[in-house]
Amino acid sequence: xxxxxxxxxxxxxxxxxxxxxxxxxxxxxxxxxxxxxxxxxxxxxxxxxxxxxxxxxxxxxxxxxxxxxxxxxxxxxxxxxxxxxxxxxxxxxxxxxxxxxxxxxxxxxxxxxxxxxxxxxxxxxxxxxxxxxxxxxxxxxxxxxxxxxxxxxxxxxxxxxxxxxxxxxxxxxxxxxxxxxxxxxxxxxxxxxxxxxxxxxxxxxxxxxxxxxxxxxxxxxxxxxxxxxxxxxxxxxxxxxxxxxxxxxxxxxxxxxxxxxxxxxxxxxxxxxxxxxxxxxxxxxxxxxxxxxxxxxxxxxxxxxxxxxxxxxxxxxxxxxxxxxxxxxxxxxxxxxxxxxxxxxxxxxxxxxxxxxxxxxxxxxxxxxxxxxxxxxxxxxxxxxxxxxxxxxxxxxxxxxxxxxxxxxxxxxxxx
Amino acid sequence: xxxxxxxxxxxxxxxxxxxxxxxxxxxxxxxxxxxxxxxxxxxxxxxxxxxxxxxxxxxxxxxxxxxxxxxxxxxxxxxxxxxxxxxxxxxxxxxxxxxxxxxxxxxxxxxxxxxxxxxxxxxxxxxxxxxxxxxxxxxxxxxxxxxxxxxxxxxxxxxxxxxxxxxxxxxxxxxxxxxxxxxxxxxxxxxxxxxxxxxxxxxxxxxxxxxxxxxxxxxxxxxxxxxxxxxxxxxxxxxxxxxxxxxxxxxxxxxxxxxxxxxxxxxxxxxxxxxxxxxxxxxxxxxxxxxxxxxxxxxxxxxxxxxxxxxxxxxxxxxxxxxxxxxxxxxxxxxxxxxxxxxxxxxxxxxxxxxxxxxxxxxxxxxxxxxxxxxxxxxxxxxxxxxxxxxxxxxxxxxxxxxxxxxxxxxxxxxx
Ligand SMILES: [Zn+2]
Ligand SMILES: [Zn+2]
Ligand SMILES: [Zn+2]
Ligand SMILES: [Zn+2]
Numbered sequence: 012x013x014x015x016x017x018x019x020x021x022x023x024x025x026x027x028x029x030x031x032x033x034x035x036x037x038x039x040x041x042x043x044x045x046x047x048x049x050x051x052x053x054x055x056x057x058x059x060x061x062x063x064x065x066x067x068x069x070x071x072x073x074x075x076x077x078x079x080x081x082x083x084x085x086x087x088x089x090x091x092x093x094x095x096x097x098x099x100x101x102x103x104x105x106x107x108x109x110x111x112x113x114x115x116x117x118x119x120x121x122x123x124x125x126x127x128x129x130x131x132x133x134x135x136x137x138x139x140x141x142x143x144x145x146x147x148x149x150x151x152x153x154x155x156x157x158x159x160x161x162x163x164x165x166x167x168x169x170x171x172x173x174x175x176x177x178x179x180x181x182x183x184x185x186x187x188x189x190x191x192x193x194x195x196x197x198x199x200x201x202x203x204x205x206x207x208x209x210x211x212x213x214x215x216x217x218x219x220x221x222x223x224x225x226x227x228x229x230x231x232x233x234x235x236x237x238x239x240x241x242x243x244x245x246x247x248x249x250x251x252x253x254x255x256x257x258x259x260x261x262x263x264x265x266x267x268x269x270x271x272x273x274x275x276x277x278x279x280x281x282x283x284x285x286x287x288x289x290x291x292x293x294x295x296x297x298x299x300x301x302x303x304x305x306x307x308x309x310x311x312x313x314x315x316x317x318x319x320x321x322x323x324x325x326x327x328x329x330x331x332x333x334x335x336x337x338x339x340x341x342x343x344x345x346x347x348x349x350x351x352x353x354x355x356x357x358x359x360x361x362x363x364x365x366x367x368x369x370x371x372x373x374x375x376x377x378x379x380x381x382x383x384x385x386x387x388x389x390x391x392x393x394x395x396x397x398x399x400x401x402x403x404x405x406x407x408x409x410x411x412x413x414x415x416x417x418x419x420x421x422x423x424x425x426x427x
Numbered sequence: 428x429x430x431x432x433x434x435x436x437x438x439x440x441x442x443x444x445x446x447x448x449x450x451x452x453x454x455x456x457x458x459x460x461x462x463x464x465x466x467x468x469x470x471x472x473x474x475x476x477x478x479x480x481x482x483x484x485x486x487x488x489x490x491x492x493x494x495x496x497x498x499x500x501x502x503x504x505x506x507x508x509x510x511x512x513x514x515x516x517x518x519x520x521x522x523x524x525x526x527x528x529x530x531x532x533x534x535x536x537x538x539x540x541x542x543x544x545x546x547x548x549x550x551x552x553x554x555x556x557x558x559x560x561x562x563x564x565x566x567x568x569x570x571x572x573x574x575x576x577x578x579x580x581x582x583x584x585x586x587x588x589x590x591x592x593x594x595x596x597x598x599x600x601x602x603x604x605x606x607x608x609x610x611x612x613x614x615x616x617x618x619x620x621x622x623x624x625x626x627x628x629x630x631x632x633x634x635x636x637x638x639x640x641x642x643x644x645x646x647x648x649x650x651x652x653x654x655x656x657x658x659x660x661x662x663x664x665x666x667x668x669x670x671x672x673x674x675x676x677x678x679x680x681x682x683x684x685x686x687x688x689x690x691x692x693x694x695x696x697x698x699x700x701x702x703x704x705x706x707x708x709x710x711x712x713x714x715x716x717x718x719x720x721x722x723x724x725x726x727x728x729x730x731x732x733x734x735x736x737x738x739x740x741x742x743x744x745x746x747x748x749x750x751x752x753x754x755x756x757x758x759x760x761x762x763x764x765x766x767x768x769x770x771x772x773x774x775x776x777x778x779x780x781x782x783x784x785x786x787x788x789x790x791x792x793x794x795x796x797x798x799x800x801x802x803x804x805x806x807x808x809x810x811x812x813x814x815x816x817x818x819x820x821x822x823x824x825x826x827x828x829x830x831x832x833x834x835x836x837x838x839x840x841x842x843x
Contacts, residue, residue: 105521
């Protein structure tokens with residue numbers, strides 16, 4: 012069973028280690044557990060190795076759902092206008108059912124982050140919105156952390172050429188593969204041990220923040236003067252985490268963040284993005300927004316403003332925060348100096364916030380909280396969850412208690 | 428948007444005509460109608476052209492579900508025994524829901540017909556059975572003809588090398604592509620007109636048979652002495668046909684058969700297969716079975732007997748007939764002299780019968796019949812529908828009326 016042509020620019024052994032890591036550390040897939048896997052068709056060499064390791068781990072049945080960028084483009088180039096309000100709800104409802112039956116979920120990222128950059132932003136925005144609404148049954152179970160899930164990356168050819176526009180395609184793909192392998196720690200001798208150590212470091216940070224139980228965080232830096240209230244009973248998480256089905260997984264590979272749930276009604280001030288955001292095949296850059304009582308009341312962007320405005324109009328919760336995450340400017344991904352145009356990487360190179368749905372796991376006793384209780388404690392609900400980067404080497408962060416007393420958390424982008 | 432590398436052995440223009448034919452004649456896809464499409468990932472060049480033509484026809488959203496043979500093999504090579512009783516029911520339930528919402532269904536055939544030939548037949552049989560049971564919600568709507576559907580073929584590389592084992596891979600794929608294009612009539616100047624003429628020919632044959640309203644057909648030939656009772660109120664169909672959603676489609680491209688529903692309890696005698704059957708990645712050859720009162724009471728096969736026995740044990744209806752179909756030995760596909768190891772082609776080269784589920788459309792007023800009524804008139808129900816070939820140049824067929832009077836239907840494999 013050959014997974015890669017001999018002349019492929021991607022190291023087959025490291026790719027296999029990434030697949031094994033995704034199954035063992037990313038998912039900790041259990042004997043008898045089914046696996047639902049989404050991936051670009053181009054990522055088949057990785058998907059095949061994931062299937063091998065999943066079955067070796069005792070998987071029930073592995074079901075890949077493969078996508079193709081040219082089919083997505085065929086829609087923009089040929090479809091009637093009405094098409095852009097449609098989405099395959101039946102597929103996402105099916106995924107929700109699979110999760111209810113304890114299937115694990117693995118997503119392989121690797122699409123061209125700017126696939127739709129040349130398309131009509133109104134159509135792109137509407138199609139993203141229709142898809143986000145239809146995706147509800149799957150997203151709900153993922154954000155509630157019902158079951159073990161994981162995202163890993165495939166060094167897609169088009170993506171590689173966005174990250175390394177000056178390199179020939181094969182060299183670009185090789186460099187992106189190496190960056191993915193390094194960030195995912197599969198270039199180390201014992202990736203599983205490396206992840207244990209890394210998880211312990213992230214745990215130390217979240218333990219420290221949980222002991223402080225801040226009422227709010229205050230971010231200051233160029234263009235940013237933002238107070239992010241934290242949800243009542245919020246809990247900081249990072250790295251390995253235990254899903255409601257009792258399985259401890261690492262949802263993101265790579266990950267460098269600790270994160271928690273902001274209070275949907277206690278965010279005030281202005282914030283400016285520090286890296287471009289690739290969302291649904293479009294680039295949004297130079298975001299500046301103002302929050303009042305947790306809600307975005309002004310928003311603009313230097314690029315992709317129409318897609319941004321469509322995004323925050325998805326539903327009521329799309330204008331409020333569902334996540335705040337801390338990542339030091341010295342994180343390995345940040346130190347690579349690369350801009351990946353992919354949230355899985357860029358969010359792990361900078362402090363970030365996410366618009367939309369919160370993770371109910373980020374509450375003390377979160378496993379037991381229903382949606383009403385999450386909302387009562389300040390957790391946001393939405394059909395979207397979109398992270399964007401607000402951290403840099405110039406950001407200071409203070410923790411505030413209920414009386415407004417300040418504790419330094421970050422100085423110049425590093426843990427204080 | 429490039430669909431095929433410049434050096435591909437497949438004619439890009441004919442491939443595009445096949446895609447257009449599948450959308451326009453195969454499905455007659457309607458503006459606003461969604462399309463659910465299954466295909467091997469290898470068939471992406473055809474799938475992409477289908478997506479283009481579907482969107483040009485006004486499709487809502489096109490959702491491809493792509494499969495990969497290496498992932499299927501990874502299961503046989505690595506999975507626990509318990510895996511082989513599992514199937515992604517959630518996906519098939521989702522498809523059923525899509526059809527209920529009037530999505531059209533297009534299946535691209537092209538897999539290696541002997542992919543699993545080297546695997547444990549017990550595991551293959553169990554996995555096929557689990558999949559057939561789980562597929563129910565989709566199969567039910569397809570066999571009830573709720574919506575327009577179509578199957579077309581992609582000249583898969585592994586399939587091509589099975590059909591032309593003595594040719595180098597590229598030449599084999601080119602020859603299989605040409606055979607598919609010829610059988611699908613896309614090598615003619617006006618394929619749509621060619622299909623209109625072809626549909627008229629098939630209609631003439633089914634009209635003749637419907638006017639006779641035979642009580643049974645009697646097949647005789649080497650190893651075969653079989654009386655196939657026809658269901659009460661059966662109707663012969665062939666070529667274009669109107670689904671319950673009112674759309675007239677051609678479910679199979681190619682097609683050369685006229686077919687109807689046998690009576691599940693009135694089949695008597697012995698029958699020998701005349702071509703090997705590729706079923707679920709395994710080869711079954713030299714089938715000999717004996718029917719009593721509609722039920723298989725003895726079955727053997729020269730090859731693949733274990734898979735056959737597992738197949739007819741799927742459920743009670745798996746031992747009874749759900750289809751009988753007439754194809755002259757002079758059909759173009761038969762004249763090609765090729766054995767395709769693929770039912771879409773081989774069933775259109777020979778008279779055949781199918782074990783399992785009947786098409787309720789093959790009754791007068793079939794659109795209005797519920798499952799109980801279909802059963803009362805002799806229609807069979809099962810989780811399987813597997814066609815196998817019993818026709819040749821040596822087969823004679825008589826039509827029998829209720830009193831046993833005989834009318835010649837076929838002599839030496841041709842219409843009498
Ligand atoms: Zn985050
Ligand atoms: Zn996030
Ligand atoms: Zn047939
Ligand atoms: Zn059939």
